[in-house]
Amino acid sequence: MSVSPAHFSLEAVIRPNILALQPYRCARDDYKEGVLLDANENALGHSIPRSLLPSQTISTGSTSVDLLESDLHRYPDPSHDEVKSRIAHLRGLPGPEYIFLGVGSDECIDLLMRICCAPARDKILITPPTYGMYSVCAHVNEVDIVKVPLDVEGGAFAVKVDEVHKAVSADKSIKLVFLTSPGNPTGTLVPLSVITAICEDPAYNGIVVVDEAYIDFAGESNSAASLIAKYANLVVMQTLSKGFGLASIRVGAALAQPALIQILTNTKAPYNISGPTAHLALAALSPEGIAGMQQKASQLITSRASVIAEFDKLQPLGLGHVLGGNHANFVMLPILKGGTGEGAKEPDNTRAQWIYKNMAEQLGVVVRYRGGEYGCKGCLRVTIGSPEENKTMLARLEESLRATLPE
Template sequence: MPIHGLSPSQKPVKPAHFDIEQVIRPNILDLHPYRCARDDYKEGILLDANENALGHSISEQDVPNDDPTLDLDLHRYPDPSHDPIKARIAALRSVSGVDHIFLGVGSDEVIDLLMRVCVAPGKEKILITPPTYGMYTVCAQVNDVGVVKCPLELSGQAGEGGTKGRFSLRVDEVKKAIDADPSIKLVFLCSPGNPTGTSISLESIKAILDHEKFKGIVIVDEAYIDFAGQESSAVSLVKDYANLCVMQTLSKSFGLAAIRLGIAIAQPPLIQILTNTKAPYNISTPTAHLALSALSPSSLETMKTKVQTLKTSRSALLKSLAAIAHLGLGSSIGSNEANFVMIPVLSKDGSRPDSVRAQKVYKALAEENGVVVRFRGNEPGCEGCLRITIGSEEENAAVVRKLELVLNEL
């Protein structure tokens, strides 16, 4: 069954064992996407979409005089395709064209759409690798999709590299889980991981993509990739693997969490399926305006400078935390390849990570000292851990100072 809106390709599909038409739910393949007004015409006297021709109703008294959003034709529906944004993303990530890019309302919309188009409710499953991003499980529950858990390597030390070390992917165990359950349609890999801060090697990702018994799609969530380096990105594999989807976002390295723009990078068949299924105007005009500005050459240089500053601050924060380790802090776990660090709080005798004590530290920081970090002690392999986002220089100094105070009091 052909994919609506996709021109037939004569190129052989790689890997040979993958057939996207066997992954996508039949009702989605058969879907005729909603055709919105702006799919046909974008210019002229536009009287086709039942918009308010008199313009928006925001009083100029209620907004700053220099607010540029009032000049964005807010009374018109947005462009449904946003090809200029996609073109800049394609250039940034060295992708061959806009037909490889999908834009969503944050990565969460991409996660939800992938489950909806690929996984039959009540019958099929996804595979996740705890500890990992919690929305995979939440979306699965919303969509009545089963979840198979195959934990990352929880022993050893971080930074051992390659396919070994703490929080690396246990490739053989993932393969065994896939072989034992043919209903697994999607494998979600977070790289660098949240909350692990550790990248999954391209070698490990390729091993799952090449596994002949897996007929589904591997999704690599790269929300933090700019803090690890493009050499770690699975985007380089997209050209060779039709069964790969890479997710990215403007929320982290670009500092645009508020605009909610997520990105999927994959070969055109999967991108077309996502496009056919999404809401007609999912990306708003203000979001698109800000995203296009953020992807301009000058803004990209600013982003890269800020990423480097945060990486330098990350190293400085780790040194400062090590200086108060005698109060009951362990060494950071994970490989510290994101914009946060994971620090275990130890028992009073320093013998082991202590989640009860960590919970007390977490609450005392937030409720008595105005410093909010994230307790992650309930995640596999993260006993006693606090996840601390890299802040400004002043914020990093404050968290160390307040943490020292709280640990002394406990």
């Protein structure tokens, strides 16, 4: 497969100081065995008594590891190629050289901005409503933000490709375009044809970043990972936090062609992924772990449909139709003014905020208020929980809706 697009130059996108960077290297990059006296580790081992932490054995699919006997006194593998290889295999990529591991996708977001965007000069483009960390990282790195809001008509939340083209044509300082698929908070997929169109836009010599945190709930055929072999200006971000249910260990991945992956690797902090984290990731990415993820994702998808059907029953109480694409493990629903008077069918931020706070503070159910985001007036984002959690949430939501229904 030929590499595209012809107009793209990675060297023109990456900051010159990053291209010239001599990456941090340690002796362990070259020598992993023997009498290891290179890294000033505590040669007598870790200090955790066995009595405080009983055996914690993890099967990684090929071996079993007892965490207390796993060289905790040593710095971890700098590269974690086995973890990368398993992700590459899962996503249909040639090998570990196509994978960068980060402390969650957030590290990938931050690193991409730091390698591409000069502070107070370069910009990113986002498509609100979207994930909030793009803006947070941009502000931390003194990077300006160009916004091309999604088309929210009828709850479509579609990328306006023509508007993105106009923006990147008018402003050559835009180095990164962030797309979220499935969207957060919208749950809407970005069609691969849209991603392809932006990658191939001759007016744009930057990088397209597709955040696929929720892709395991949407189907592998919808992943832009299938486009990486062709497009040198594409990064796909994924995570073990959502479908794999491992939010606590903070493992994210950037998938891209090797030249860009190498630049990310050169720039990251050394040893960013801990040894215990890597062991857990290997277990999750074993055949048994992947099968478990797929089974639970399927169960949550079924539960999602059931919860949406229950939401529909609450419409007489002033609950609107679920918005967005529903391709994630959450749904977004508008709280309406309610009643029979003027504006009864209009979304209502005041009522939504009251319900959000009442459910959290009085009824013990925490959802997410999203009414302040573009196109999300009056909206709550609700994660699909366990069957018992869903039952409780629906009962508490109904109670709160009844308490705020106009006379």
